[in-house]
Amino acid sequence: LWHSDSSFRPIPAKFSLLSARVVNPPGGNTEFADMRAAYDALDDETKAEIEDMICEHSLMYSRGSLGFLDYTDEEKQMFKPVLQRLVRTHPVHGRKSLYLSSHAGAIRGMSMPEARLLLRDLTEHATQGEFVYVHKWTVHDLVMWDNRQTVHR
Numbered sequence: 001l002w003h004s005d006s007s008f009r010p011i012p013a014k015f016s017l018l019s020a021r022v023v024n025p026p027g028g029n030t031e032f033a034d035m036r037a038a039y040d041a042l043d044d045e046t047k048a049e050i051e052d053m054i055c056e057h058s059l060m061y062s063r064g065s066l067g068f069l070d071y072t073d074e075e076k077q078m079f080k081p082v083l084q085r086l087v088r089t090h091p092v093h094g095r096k097s098l099y100l101s102s103h104a105g106a107i108r109g110m111s112m113p114e115a116r117l118l119l120r121d122l123t124e125h126a127t128q129g130e131f132v133y134v135h136k137w138t139v140h141d142l143v144m145w146d147n148r149q150t151v152h153r
Contacts, residue, residue, distance in 0.1 A: 001062060001102035002033065002127055002151045008059040008103040010082050017144040020137045032133045032145060032152045035097040038126035039087065047087075054108040055119070056081035061105030081106070086122075090148060097149045098126055126151070 005013040018030065039047070058081040060071060071079075086107070088099045100123050107115035135143055145152065 001065070002100065002123055002153045003062065003103060004099065004101040004147045004151050006147070007084055007099070007101040008057045008062070008079065008082060012057075012084070013147045015144060015146055017142060019143075020139055020141040023137045023139055028137060030135045030137070030143070030152055031127075032135065032150050033127045034131045034133070034150060035100065035126060036090075036095050036149050038122075038128075038131045039096050039098045041131075042125070050086050050118075050122075053086040053110075054083050055086050055099070055104040055115075056106040056108070057084050057101060057103040058082070058105060059103060062102040065102065065105075083108070088148060095149075098122060099148070100126055100151055123151075 005016045042050075059079045060076065061081070084099055084104070086099055086104075087096055089096050100119065104119055105116070106112060107118065110118070135141070
């Protein structure tokens, strides 16, 4: 699932890194999608529509979409949804980007079906080939990325 690391936490991960120690011979590539370029490619009407939207991100939503549904009350409390802006502005350079993740399952003020359709449509837009880099791993590779501007899988 396309995701941004820890978007389900009140303070999500800024950066992540992976280091290859063993590489699976038939593949195991990691794909990264540029949420800045995806945002830039949206039409002005869509940008205006989504500018102030607030999403609910939950680990339970993303896991639930894979069939993991049996959570204890303690886990449900621990992974309550957190609010994240759908459009974020990078604090250093000021560039806008989409903040999508498989953890996003609702948008404040929208019905569940409407929100999930919009999130699906935006994710499909943002993960088109023109916005995606595929890293083909070799042993000892080290890849770092900014979770505020990318999603990966």
